[in-house]
Amino acid sequence: MSEQLLTVADSLKDRARAALGSRNLILVGLMGAGKSSVGRIVASQLAIPFIDSDLEIERVSRMTIAELFAAYGEQEFRALEARVIKRLLKSGPRVVSTGGGAFINDRTRKHIKKGGLSVWLKADLDVLWDRVAKRDTRPLLKTENPKQTLEGLMNARYPIYAQADLTVLSRDVRKEIMADEVLKALIEAQKESAAS
Numbered sequence: 748m749s750e751q752l753l754t755v756a757d758s759l760k761d762r763a764r765a766a767l768g769s770r771n772l773i774l775v776g777l778m779g780a781g782k783s784s785v786g787r788i789v790a791s792q793l794a795i796p797f798i799d800s801d802l803e804i805e806r807v808s809r810m811t812i813a814e815l816f817a818a819y820g821e822q823e824f825r826a827l828e829a830r831v832i833k834r835l836l837k838s839g840p841r842v843v844s845t846g847g848g849a850f851i852n853d854r855t856r857k858h859i860k861k862g863g864l865s866v867w868l869k870a871d872l873d874v875l876w877d878r879v880a881k882r883d884t885r886p887l888l889k890t891e892n893p894k895q896t897l898e899g900l901m902n903a904r905y906p907i908y909a910q911a912d913l914t915v916l917s918r919d920v921r922k923e924i925m926a927d928e929v930l931k932a933l934i935e936a937q938k939e940s941a942a943s
């Protein structure tokens with residue numbers, strides 16, 4: 748990378764870090780949108796801690812998400828998810844990647860709205876399907892026709908994800924490029940709020 752390009756990359760990180768301040772950045776969106784993988788890169792670029800709520804739930808419960816769904820059902824999982832996310836957002840700045848259903852739950856969505864700046868990674872069905880079809884660990888997709896189930900979740904959930912503070916289109920490009928797009932959206936949002 749030339750010296751000039753390095754400077755541009757550095758200033759993107761610095762400007763995004765300044766725009767975030769002490770707030771948390773919370774990634775929301777459907778399974779496969781890239782919340783966990785892109786969130787990790789964003790946190791590393793901003794040099795702040797990264798936490799994935801699904802992994803944190805698995806750590807505190809000492810069970811996998813699939814085991815939690817099987818043993819206690821979705822409702823209990825959502826209650827645990829709400830408590831874990833509330834706790835994770837108590838201090839900042841952090842990047843918190845949430846599970847796909849977190850923002851859909853009313854209680855969890857309130858914690859997220861209060862706890863920082865939310866970013867919806869929005870992707871189309873084919874991008875999501877290509878990614879989630881590679882692993883069968885997602886309990887909600889253990890159906891006769893998982894692609895159709897995913898489409899149903901998109902239809903039901905997209906109007907709710909749209910309530911996030913920012914939306915970034917999750918395209919079929921490298922995760923690093925997606926991470927840069929999140930940083931740019933953060934800077935733009937800060938500029939707009941300073942101008943209003």
Ligand SMILES: Nc1ncnc2c1ncn2[C@@H]1O[C@H](COP(=O)(O)OP(=O)(O)OP(=O)(O)O)[C@@H](O)[C@H]1O
Pocket residue numbers: 776777778779780781782783784785801844845846847878879885918919920921922925
């Ligand atoms: N931009 C990208 N390009 C290529 N592959 C990607 C990209 N983003 C994510 N992936 C891959 O897609 C899969 C799903 O990504 P990831 O686990 O980050 O999604 P998620 O939004 O956290 O999903 P979940 O809600 O299930 O936790 C992973 O295998 C990841 O490596």
Ligand SMILES: O=C(O)C1=C[C@@H](O)[C@@H](O)[C@H](O)C1
Pocket residue numbers: 777778801812845846847848849885886887
């Ligand atoms: O979309 C969802 O409701 C889910 C997504 C995953 O991240 C996990 O949190 C769990 O499998 C539920």
Ligand SMILES: [Mg+2]
Pocket residue numbers: 782783784799801844845846
């Ligand atoms: Mg994830």
